[in-house]
Amino acid sequence: MKRILIVEDEAKLARLISRVLGEEGYVAETAGDGRSGLSRALTESFDLLILDWMLPDRSGVQIVRGLRAAEVGVPVLMLTARDQIEDRVEGLDAGADDYLPKPFAFPELLARVRALTRRPWGPGEDGKDGAAAQLAAGDVVLDPVRHEVRRAGERVELTAKEFALLATLIQRPGQVFTRSVLLDTVWGGSADVYTNVVDLYISYLRKKLDRDGEPSRIRTVRGVGYTFEHRGPVQEPGAR
Ligand code: CA
Numbered sequence: 001m002k003r004i005l006i007v008e009d010e011a012k013l014a015r016l017i018s019r020v021l022g023e024e025g026y027v028a029e030t031a032g033d034g035r036s037g038l039s040r041a042l043t044e045s046f047d048l049l050i051l052d053w054m055l056p057d058r059s060g061v062q063i064v065r066g067l068r069a070a071e072v073g074v075p076v077l078m079l080t081a082r083d084q085i086e087d088r089v090e091g092l093d094a095g096a097d098d099y100l101p102k103p104f105a106f107p108e109l110l111a112r113v114r115a116l117t118r119r120p121w122g123p124g125e126d127g128k129d130g131a132a133a134q135l136a137a138g139d140v141v142l143d144p145v146r147h148e149v150r151r152a153g154e155r156v157e158l159t160a161k162e163f164a165l166l167a168t169l170i171q172r173p174g175q176v177f178t179r180s181v182l183l184d185t186v187w188g189g190s191a192d193v194y195t196n197v198v199d200l201y202i203s204y205l206r207k208k209l210d211r212d213g214e215p216s217r218i219r220t221v222r223g224v225g226y227t228f229e230h231r232g233p234v235q236e237p238g239a240r
Pocket of ligand 1: 008009010052053054055056
């Protein structure tokens with residue numbers, strides 16, 4: 001059973017979202033202001049946060065920043081008013097995973113919710129434990145069960161979307177993935193996710209994974225898409 005926290009000060013809308021999610025089998029809870037929303041998200045375990053951008057006491061962006069600063073990786077779907085669409089990059093930069101402009105249609109909300117609560121690995125639909133081996137390419141290791149990424153042994157903090165994107169690429173190092181395949185796999189094919197979202201997230205991953213002065217681990221294949229490079233740190237022949 002997936003738990004979702006809705007942080008929204010418009011009580012009527014919060015109730016409506018909560019009811020629709022409940023009908024779909026989610027356990028939906030609500031917080032009517034930013035302070036209680038943030039404190040619940042920090043102290044309880046949710047599978048998703050639906051977060052209004054404009055709250056009376058603090059902005060949704062401040063809440064996401066607070067969560068990410070505390071290393072809480074819960075996926076976050078931001079609700080934004082039409083006239084804030086230009087600010088969406090600010091929300092994504094702060095660590096939100098997706099956004100949905102108001103007013104929205106409920107089937108669209110549900111599609112985003114499904115995509116964000118879907119885990120790339122872990123216990124599968126068949127009930128089998130997905131404790132499959134870690135995925136590795138060079139010195140980058142992704143653990144699908146612990147939801148952890150390490151580079152040269154050092155933990156790299158990724159948002160849910162960044163993790164899903166890296167997981168997709170790293171499961172087949174060297175294979176070229178087109179933007180539309182990545183959009184489908186990682187964003188659940190949400191039709192109106194703006195088209196450069198893949199490029200934006202690739203740039204986030206590069207910032208977190210690459211080292212200064214070294215070529216990026218994620219190579220752009222011009223006109224096609226992206227591939228995760230197989231190579232790791234160079235091993236000196238005969239080195240022990
Ligand atoms: Ca509001």
